[in-house]
Amino acid sequence: MAYPFAADPRPTVLIGGRGREFAPARPHSPVPKQELRGGTFVLARTGTRDAQGNVRSGLFDLPEIQSRPDLYGALAELERLIGLGELKTFVFELVAFVLVSERRRQMGLRVQPQSYHMVFSGSPGTGKTTAARLLGRVFAALGLLPRGHVVEVERADLVGEYIGHTAQRTRDAIQRAMGGILFIDEAYSLARGGERDFGREAIDTLVKAMEDHRERFLLILAGYEREMEEFLATNPGLPSRFPFRLRFPDYTVEELLAIADLFVEERDYRLAPGARAALERLIVREKRKFYPPFSNARFVRNVVEGAIRAHAARVLREGRMSPQDLTLLTVRDVEAWEGGFAGEGTNERGLRW
Numbered sequence: 277m278a279y280p281f282a283a284d285p286r287p288t289v290l291i292g293g294r295g296r297e298f299a300p301a302r303p304h305s306p307v308p309k310q311e312l313r314g315g316t317f318v319l320a321r322t323g324t325r326d327a328q329g330n331v332r333s334g335l336f337d338l339p340e341i342q343s344r345p346d347l348y349g350a351l352a353e354l355e356r357l358i359g360l361g362e363l364k365t366f367v368f369e370l371v372a373f374v375l376v377s378e379r380r381r382q383m384g385l386r387v388q389p390q391s392y393h394m395v396f397s398g399s400p401g402t403g404k405t406t407a408a409r410l411l412g413r414v415f416a417a418l419g420l421l422p423r424g425h426v427v428e429v430e431r432a433d434l435v436g437e438y439i440g441h442t443a444q445r446t447r448d449a450i451q452r453a454m455g456g457i458l459f460i461d462e463a464y465s466l467a468r469g470g471e472r473d474f475g476r477e478a479i480d481t482l483v484k485a486m487e488d489h490r491e492r493f494l495l496i497l498a499g500y501e502r503e504m505e506e507f508l509a510t511n512p513g514l515p516s517r518f519p520f521r522l523r524f525p526d527y528t529v530e531e532l533l534a535i536a537d538l539f540v541e542e543r544d545y546r547l548a549p550g551a552r553a554a555l556e557r558l559i560v561r562e563k564r565k566f567y568p569p570f571s572n573a574r575f576v577r578n579v580v581e582g583a584i585r586a587h588a589a590r591v592l593r594e595g596r597m598s599p600q601d602l603t604l605l606t607v608r609d610v611e612a613w614e615g616g617f618a619g620e621g622t623n624e625r626g627l628r629w
């Protein structure tokens with residue numbers, strides 16, 4: 277079997293856990309980023325171990341994956357995300373199912389089309405939107421969806437002001453999502469108003485479209501776990517229409533720090549050891565607060581971006597521009613952010629400068 281990327285001049289992708297890295301058996305990679313450093317190696321689950329005891333990626337070595345750069349790229353990006361074990365397991369099984377279905381079809385065996393509508397449950401910033409975008413790419417690359425784009429809406433985009441208006445707006449949203457994913461954030465709010473609320477009209481329209489266009493669009497409902505459970509319980513026909521439920525648990529402090537490492541690396545910065553410790557203190561403190569709800573990876577992203585702005589102001593002020601100065605985020609940069617955060621009373625979604 278000839279590997280189509282054997283002549284690819286780009287560097288080998290390294291896949292490894294924190295502190296241990298290794299090159300998979302594949303000679304070259306279509307992924308431009310040099311390193312993959314995910315926290316959970318679910319996609320490598322079928323892998324064997326190399327001499328050092330590191331797991332080699334099973335999925336990434338398959339010629340069926342290597343010959344599809346879109347699929348390979350999406351999987352590599354997914355693997356790079358920290359945690360998200362349930363999502364990775366789902367994708368692993370999905371890819372396996374499609375590959376095996378292709379073999380079965382070649383042998384003249386029956387292949388049943390499946391319905392993939394799903395519910396994502398989790399707190400803010402736990403990767404739900406990111407997951408939907410990646411799933412769209414995976415589904416498109418596998419030929420399960422024609423386009424794989426994601427149309428993200430919430431209650432206000434669907435619910436109208438008079439009878440019939442909501443059905444129309446909902447159908448419009450479905451139309452825009454045709455060939456891809458309709459992602460409804462805080463979907464439970466559609467059932468909040470009770471029987472006479474227009475939200476019901478949106479739900480009924482969605483349920484009908486799920487049946488009518490089964491293979492042309494995918495519906496993902498997202499929201500907090502408890503609210504989503506309550507929402508599904510409002511209508512006995514609903515639970516069975518969503519065969520896949522993926523949970524996005526709150527990240528641990530460790531995972532959030534790993535995500536911070538990923539963010540700074542992507543932006544060509546480094547966290548000084550003291551800065552990482554300061555970030556850890558900040559995370560621990562924010563996680564404990566009852567209100568506003570902790571926004572997980574988004575919180576970390578905002579702190580990192582804030583620290584980067586504080587860093588820029590500092591290096592200009594100090595007139596220090598060596599490569600070391602331009603890349604190192606210090607404890608003061610992280611704490612400058614913290615000062616602004618506390619001082620101006622905005623939440624972490626807000627801008628302070």
Ligand SMILES: Nc1ncnc2c1ncn2[C@@H]1O[C@H](COP(=O)(O)OP(=O)(O)OP(=O)(O)O)[C@@H](O)[C@H]1O
Binds near residue numbers: 535
């Ligand atoms: N596991 C992860 N590894 C790396 N980055 C992550 C991870 N999870 C989330 N992020 C990043 O954190 C940010 C927030 O994630 P995302 O928008 O997907 O969360 P969400 O669950 O959709 O939040 P919300 O419920 O508030 O809409 C994004 O920049 C995303 O890239």
Ligand SMILES: [Mg+2]
Binds near residue numbers: 404405406
């Ligand atoms: Mg989101």
